[in-house]
Amino acid sequence: MDNNVTQKDIEMAQKCIECTVCDKARVNQKGFAFWFVKKIEGGLCPYCKAYEKVYGKKAHEPNPELTQVNYQANEVSGS
Numbered sequence: 001m002d003n004n005v006t007q008k009d010i011e012m013a014q015k016c017i018e019c020t021v022c023d024k025a026r027v028n029q030k031g032f033a034f035w036f037v038k039k040i041e042g043g044l045c046p047y048c049k050a051y052e053k054v055y056g057k058k059a060h061e062p063n064p065e066l067t068q069v070n071y072q073a074n075e076v077s078g079s
Contacts (some may be wrong), residue, residue, distance in 0.1 A: 009053050012050030013051040026060060037060040041059040
Protein backbone atom coordinates (compact mmCIF):
# COMPACT_ATOMS: atom_id res chain seq x y z
CA MET A 1 0.00 0.00 0.00
CA ASP A 2 1.22 3.48 -0.93
CA ASN A 3 1.56 5.69 2.14
CA ASN A 4 2.36 8.89 0.24
CA VAL A 5 -0.60 11.15 0.96
CA THR A 6 -1.12 13.80 -1.70
CA GLN A 7 -3.11 17.03 -1.57
CA LYS A 8 -5.70 15.36 -3.82
CA ASP A 9 -6.02 12.50 -1.28
CA ILE A 10 -6.66 15.04 1.47
CA GLU A 11 -9.28 16.85 -0.62
CA MET A 12 -11.02 13.57 -1.47
CA ALA A 13 -10.93 12.45 2.18
CA GLN A 14 -12.59 15.76 3.09
CA LYS A 15 -15.51 14.81 0.82
CA CYS A 16 -15.90 11.61 2.83
CA ILE A 17 -15.89 13.62 6.06
CA GLU A 18 -18.59 15.90 4.66
CA CYS A 19 -20.68 13.00 3.31
CA THR A 20 -23.90 12.66 5.29
CA VAL A 21 -24.07 8.90 4.82
CA CYS A 22 -20.48 8.28 5.90
CA ASP A 23 -20.86 10.63 8.86
CA LYS A 24 -23.99 8.79 10.05
CA ALA A 25 -22.14 5.48 9.71
CA ARG A 26 -19.20 6.77 11.78
CA VAL A 27 -21.47 8.20 14.48
CA ASN A 28 -24.23 5.59 14.78
CA GLN A 29 -22.29 2.38 14.09
CA LYS A 30 -25.52 0.63 13.05
CA GLY A 31 -28.36 0.82 10.58
CA PHE A 32 -28.55 1.17 6.83
CA ALA A 33 -25.91 3.91 6.50
CA PHE A 34 -23.40 1.83 8.47
CA TRP A 35 -24.09 -1.28 6.39
CA PHE A 36 -23.99 0.66 3.11
CA VAL A 37 -20.70 2.45 3.82
CA LYS A 38 -19.11 -0.75 5.11
CA LYS A 39 -20.02 -2.51 1.84
CA ILE A 40 -18.96 0.21 -0.64
CA GLU A 41 -16.02 1.94 1.05
CA GLY A 42 -13.26 -0.30 -0.24
CA GLY A 43 -14.49 -1.17 -3.69
CA LEU A 44 -16.63 1.60 -5.11
CA CYS A 45 -16.12 4.95 -3.44
CA PRO A 46 -12.88 6.81 -4.18
CA TYR A 47 -13.60 9.24 -1.34
CA CYS A 48 -13.83 6.42 1.20
CA LYS A 49 -10.56 5.00 -0.13
CA ALA A 50 -8.90 8.40 0.24
CA TYR A 51 -10.26 8.71 3.79
CA GLU A 52 -8.65 5.40 4.72
CA LYS A 53 -5.36 6.43 3.14
CA VAL A 54 -5.26 9.81 4.92
CA TYR A 55 -6.65 8.83 8.35
CA GLY A 56 -5.68 5.17 8.55
CA LYS A 57 -9.26 4.14 9.38
CA LYS A 58 -12.11 2.74 7.33
CA ALA A 59 -14.83 5.25 6.45
CA HIS A 60 -17.34 3.52 8.75
CA GLU A 61 -15.06 3.37 11.79
CA PRO A 62 -15.72 5.92 14.52
CA ASN A 63 -13.38 8.88 14.66
CA PRO A 64 -14.25 11.02 17.70
CA GLU A 65 -12.02 13.90 16.61
CA LEU A 66 -13.81 14.28 13.27
CA THR A 67 -17.24 13.79 14.80
CA GLN A 68 -16.60 16.56 17.31
CA VAL A 69 -15.43 18.91 14.54
CA ASN A 70 -18.52 18.17 12.41
CA TYR A 71 -20.93 18.80 15.29
CA GLN A 72 -19.20 22.06 16.25
CA ALA A 73 -19.38 23.22 12.62
CA ASN A 74 -23.09 22.34 12.46
CA GLU A 75 -23.81 24.24 15.68
CA VAL A 76 -22.08 27.34 14.31
CA SER A 77 -23.88 27.16 10.95
CA GLY A 78 -27.23 26.41 12.61
CA SER A 79 -27.75 23.06 10.84
